[in-house]
Amino acid sequence: MGLNRLRGSLRAVIVFSLFVVLLMAGYTGYKAFGQSVDDAQTDWAVIGSILPRTDDLTMPSVFEIISGIFAEPRGINEAFGSIVVREAAFTLREAAVGFAVGVIVGLSIAIVLSSSRLLERALVPHVIASQTIPLIAIAPIVVIWGRKNLDFLPWEWHDWMSVSLIATYLTFFPVAINGLRGLHSPSAEALELMDSYAARRGQTLWRLRLPASLPYLFSAFKIAATASVVGAIVGEISAGVTGGLGRRILLEAQRYTTGPERLYVAVLFAAALGIFVFLTISLVEYSLVRRKGTEAVL
Amino acid sequence: MTPQPAPAVEIRGVTKVFNPAGANEVLALDNIDLDVAAGDFVTLIGPSGCGKSTLLRLVAALVESTEGNVLVNGKTADQARLDRDYSMVFQRAGLFDWRNVSRNIELPLELMGWKAADRHRRSAEMLELVKLNEFADHHPSELSGGMAQRVAIARAMSFRPGLLLMDEPFGALDEMTREHMQNELLRIWAETETTVIFVTHSISEAVFLSTTVVVMSPRPGRIAAVVDNELDTRDDSARDTPQFFANVSAVRKVLRAGEPR
Numbered sequence: 023m024g025l026n027r028l029r030g031s032l033r034a035v036i037v038f039s040l041f042v043v044l045l046m047a048g049y050t051g052y053k054a055f056g057q058s059v060d061d062a063q064t065d066w067a068v069i070g071s072i073l074p075r076t077d078d079l080t081m082p083s084v085f086e087i088i089s090g091i092f093a094e095p096r097g098i099n100e101a102f103g104s105i106v107v108r109e110a111a112f113t114l115r116e117a118a119v120g121f122a123v124g125v126i127v128g129l130s131i132a133i134v135l136s137s138s139r140l141l142e143r144a145l146v147p148h149v150i151a152s153q154t155i156p157l158i159a160i161a162p163i164v165v166i167w168g169r170k171n172l173d174f175l176p177w178e179w180h181d182w183m184s185v186s187l188i189a190t191y192l193t194f195f196p197v198a199i200n201g202l203r204g205l206h207s208p209s210a211e212a213l214e215l216m217d218s219y220a221a222r223r224g225q226t227l228w229r230l231r232l233p234a235s236l237p238y239l240f241s242a243f244k245i246a247a248t249a250s251v252v253g254a255i256v257g258e259i260s261a262g263v264t265g266g267l268g269r270r271i272l273l274e275a276q277r278y279t280t281g282p283e284r285l286y287v288a289v290l291f292a293a294a295l296g297i298f299v300f301l302t303i304s305l306v307e308y309s310l311v312r313r314k315g316t317e318a319v320l
Numbered sequence: 321m322t323p324q325p326a327p328a329v330e331i332r333g334v335t336k337v338f339n340p341a342g343a344n345e346v347l348a349l350d351n352i353d354l355d356v357a358a359g360d361f362v363t364l365i366g367p368s369g370c371g372k373s374t375l376l377r378l379v380a381a382l383v384e385s386t387e388g389n390v391l392v393n394g395k396t397a398d399q400a401r402l403d404r405d406y407s408m409v410f411q412r413a414g415l416f417d418w419r420n421v422s423r424n425i426e427l428p429l430e431l432m433g434w435k436a437a438d439r440h441r442r443s444a445e446m447l448e449l450v451k452l453n454e455f456a457d458h459h460p461s462e463l464s465g466g467m468a469q470r471v472a473i474a475r476a477m478s479f480r481p482g483l484l485l486m487d488e489p490f491g492a493l494d495e496m497t498r499e500h501m502q503n504e505l506l507r508i509w510a511e512t513e514t515t516v517i518f519v520t521h522s523i524s525e526a527v528f529l530s531t532t533v534v535v536m537s538p539r540p541g542r543i544a545a546v547v548d549n550e551l552d553t554r555d556d557s558a559r560d561t562p563q564f565f566a567n568v569s570a571v572r573k574v575l576r577a578g579e580p581r
Contacts, residue, residue, distance in 0.1 A: 209412075209414070211410045211412060211414050212414055212416075214377075214380075214382050214408070214410070215408065215410065215414055216431075217382055217401075218380055218382065218401065218406070218407065218408040218485075219404065219407075219427070219428045219431050219432075220401050220402045220403075220404060220431075221431045225431055229416075229427065229430070229431070230416070233416065233418045234416075234418075236418070311418075
């Protein structure tokens with residue numbers, strides 16, 4: 023069983039790597055194709071004439087992007103990749119705190135709403151409406167609030183905590199909605215069984231509703247973890263917080279013409295961060311939800 | 321003559337209306353009177369829609385009666401529920417698949433606040449009772465239907481309730497497993513001296529298991545007859561006796577009489 027799982031994971035890693043190679047080949051191929059249209063000397067260039075053309079500025083070569091990771095920016099004695107990794111760690115901290123707070127808030131909402139049909143019907147529309155407010159509208163409010171009005175807290179408030187709160191705004195939602203479904207998922211017989219044992223509400227919640235919710239919650243956690251990275255990046259950009267990936271992406275976007283490969287590197291690292299948090303949740307799920315028919319992603 | 325013990329369950333003039341005054345109002349039970357003496361094995365039998373499951377849920381206080389009283393051990397049904405005077409077994413075993421067999425059996429004990437050591441000792445005893453000792457650490461998905469139902473019975477008996485309420489517990493099992501489970505249940509009933517109320521729609525099951533067969537008729541749910549079911553032997557061999565066949569015929573006759581012509 024253990025060996026089989028290892029073999030399965032190994033296979034997944036191989037297919038994943040093959041896909042990365044395939045992506046790089048497709049990227050390089052299209053780049054060459056789009057550039058050759060300019061020469062207009064081949065017959066197949068006619069097909070190319072209806073597709074966007076390419077050049078070194080919009081599509082730096084794979085080689086340039088990879089060397090961009092190891093190149094040291096002017097005046098700095100550190101590889102660009104290592105700077106971005108440090109910034110990714112900064113963003114990861116924001117995202118992780120945002121995720122944790124989002125899980126607590128989302129679960130609390132789910133538990134409160136599941137306790138009464140009236141509350142659920144009256145408040146779920148508000149929860150859904152909350153997601154239509156764009157993050158860039160909330161971000162400055164949260165940051166200024168953090169700087170001015172949170173001095174009663176026993177710890178010092180930093181701007182990155184405001185970014186975490188912005189990420190929370192994205193993460194609580196899937197947890198609340200899926201959690202609500204999960205809490206309602208036990209069968210009528212299972213609930214009658216708990217009633218027949220004169221179980222208190224809290225006991226039914228802890229011993230039946232919550233464990234039955236775990237599969238639902240973990241799908242939500244995976245969505246929320248990825249969303250927390252997006253929330254942290256967007257939050258950094260719209261709140262003007264320095265030190266993380268969001269700031270880096272904004273900066274490299276502004277000076278794109280002088281170094282396009284740097285923006286590509288920053289975005290690739292952001293994607294890697296998203297995959298990392300997703301896999302972390304999958305591993306926790308696999309070790310916690312032992313149930314037949316449940317397979318981990320890796 | 322031995323003195324009559326106080327009844328374990330007294331049902332007096334119980335009527336149950338679903339959706340009262342609504343468009344789909346249903347008179348599920350009409351003026352039911354029934355006594356169940358301590359130590360009896362009573363089956364409720366009748367066609368679907370005769371309210372036998374509803375009657376069982378009234379005793380369990382999972383459903384409230386519209387009129388009349390249900391007393392369990394001399395208390396209201398709901399007080400008996402709060403005092404954990406009874407335990408219930410459903411058609412589906414309803415084991416929690418995130419708990420192994422032992423922890424499923426210990427569920428009611430956890431709810432009652434038992435210490436871990438006491439819980440483990442009791443669940444081991446219960447596994448002995450249903451003969452599943454080797455399966456303590458298995459998960460419900462690894463059990464057959466009959467084994468899962470035995471675990472459900474062990475869970476129900478774990479805190480030794482005086483009254484066991486069973487709602488078609490063997491209804492989803494194949495015939496072979498079913499007969500085996502019936503034998504096991506009779507053995508457990510004899511060993512534990514528990515009062516049992518058992519809902520079924522199988523005549524042979526009712527006759528094989530019970531001391532009293534309560535025949536019900538549908539629309540509205542009423543008690544058509546209460547048949548004393550005397551059998552000289554109460555084990556597997558009883559299935560082939562003339563007495564068993566005679567009692568099956570008697571119950572069938574009463575059931576047929578209640579059918580609409």
